[in-house]
Amino acid sequence: MEFEHLVEVNDLDDPAVPDLTRDEVWFGLLCRAEDPRPFLPGLDRCEILTRSETAVTRRLSFGKVQIHDAVRWQAMDWICFESAATADHPGGRLTITIEQPEPEGAALFLRFAYRTTLSETVGEDAKYADYVRSAYHQSDVDTVRVVRMIAESTRTE
Template sequence: MFTLSKSIWVNPSPEQETVLTRDHIWEGLIMKAEDATPFVEVMDKCRVLERGDRYLRREIEINGTKTQERVTFFPKHMVVFEPLESDGLIRNDIEEDAHGHLSIRFTFALEVPKDEYLSAQNYAQRMEKNYTAAVETTLATIRTFVKEGKL
């Protein structure tokens, strides 16, 4: 299993055209949990199978492979994605420093597939690249939704 944690500033420039708030980020993460396809380029399909109090269970498809996840909500602070067929988790934390600057921290703790043809180190490097792109795409998609009035 490998773990990666990366924090990215939500509003890196004060001159930014669209400034995101905690509420924007939270609503965007809820939208991502319900349908991640606009947020994660490699995801082909995403559908909710079950809803409960502060959680949902969904089926996702990436490169033709289907899997299920439980998504747990910690309102306005964190969303946790847990694969149901393997060990690991993905956390999306909304953080704020002492000056009120928001960041989003994505933490991934995932097992290396047994049939992975790469070494664990190469697998981790590839996944870090993919997940960093997913973090950036998530923020860009949320920003677009705010500009378009969807959030």
């Protein structure tokens, strides 16, 4: 299954909600790589196994289910989470790209692009494709909410 969509970060029509900067959004996405627990309900533990300047590998523990994944990024541009399929997990890839239509503008979007091993047209998986897309969308809206909370908690006024 392949699925992608945009989530608006800043609501330019609501001045009561502070705008986030690209730096703040990027920092929040890096937080998701380092400690994804606030972003992934049910995640008990995240252990970083390897680290470089542009990647980490992790072991994620959801109770007894263990998922190994790799996270790669290009600073201030995109971050990609990729896991292999196992008996307990279908595997897949999520790439989150920061989009800013005007280089100095306040309009910011996150593009979430999914590629999974689930089929949209064949077998049991096909019955759940719409549900999975809806769950991904809600999770992505929640990601922006958590990024916003992180930014607001680290701002110095």
